[in-house]
Amino acid sequence: EAQVTQNPRYLITVTGKKLTVTCSQNMNHEYMSWYRQDPGLGLRQIYYSMNVEVTDKGDVPEGYKVSRKEKRNFPLILESPSPNQTSLYFCASSFGGHQPQHFGDGTRLSIL
Amino acid sequence: KNQVEQSPQSLIILEGKNCTLQCNYTVSPFSNLRWYKQDTGRGPVSLTIMTFSENTKSNGRYTATLDADTKQSSLHITASQLSDSASYICVVRFHSGYALNFGKGTSLLVTP
Numbered sequence: 001e002a003q004v005t006q007n008p009r010y011l012i013t014v015t016g017k018k019l020t021v022t023c024s025q026n027m028n029h030e031y032m033s034w035y036r037q038d039p040g041l042g043l044r045q046i047y048y049s050m051n052v053e054v055t056d057k058g059d060v061p062e063g064y065k066v067s068r069k070e071k072r073n074f075p076l077i078l079e080s081p082s083p084n085q086t087s088l089y090f091c092a093s094s095f096g097g098h099q100p101q102h103f104g105d106g107t108r109l110s111i112l
Numbered sequence: 113k114n115q116v117e118q119s120p121q122s123l124i125i126l127e128g129k130n131c132t133l134q135c136n137y138t139v140s141p142f143s144n145l146r147w148y149k150q151d152t153g154r155g156p157v158s159l160t161i162m163t164f165s166e167n168t169k170s171n172g173r174y175t176a177t178l179d180a181d182t183k184q185s186s187l188h189i190t191a192s193q194l195s196d197s198a199s200y201i202c203v204v205r206f207h208s209g210y211a212l213n214f215g216k217g218t219s220l221l222v223t224p
Binding site: 004033035040041042043044045048056058059090092097098099100101102103104105106 | 217
C-alpha cells in the first residue's frame with residue numbers, strides 16, 4: 001500500500017531535549033516536505049527536499065533541521081525544542097513538485 | 113502577508129445541498145493550484161490539481177474551477193454528504209521553485 005509513515009504519532013517532551021520525527025515513503029517520490037499546522041494559521045511549510053541531498057527552507061524553518069540521505073526518508077530534527085514548537089506536524093511526498101502530495105497522518109508534538 | 117485567501121472561513125449546510133468554496137490568490141505567475149480535503153485528525157488528501165491553462169477539473173462530486181485572469185478558484189460540492197464534513201484547503205505553487213502557498217482552509221460541516 002502506498003503510504004507516508006510518520007513516527008511517533010504523539011510525543012510529549014520537555015524544552016531542550018533533542019527529538020527526531022521520522023518520515024518514510026514507499027512510492028519512490030523525489031519531493032518530500034514537512035509542515036506544521038496550528039489553529040488559525042493553517043499549514044505552513046518548514047522544509048522541503050527536491051531529491052537526495054537537496055533541501056531548502058520553507059516559510060518557518062527556524063528551530064528545525066532536516067536531512068535527506070536516502071530517497072525514502074526525510075527526518076525532521078528539533079535540536080532544542082521550545083514550547084512554541086508545540087504543533088501538529090505533517091510530512092508529505094510527491095513525484096516532483098508539480099504533482100499532488102501524499103500526506104502522512106501527522107505527529108502531534110507537545111513541548112512542555 | 114498570506115498570498116492565498118479562502119472564504120468563507122466556515123460553512124454549515126444541510127445534507128444533499130450544494131455548496132461553493134472560494135479561493136483568491138495573489139501568487140503570480142503560478143504553476144498550479146490544488147484543492148485538498150482534510151478530515152479531522154488526518155493528513156490532507158488531494159482532490160484536484162489544475163495548471164494555469166486549465167479552467168475546470170472534476171473528481172466525482174467535487175468540481176474545481178480556475179479563472180487565472182481574476183486569480184480566483186472555486187470548489188463546488190454537489191449533493192453533499194455527511195462525509196464531506198472536513199476542512200478544504202487551497203494551495204498555489206509558484207511558477208518557479210518548489211515552495212507552496214497554503215490557504216487557511218474552509219471548515220465545512222454537513223448536517224443531517
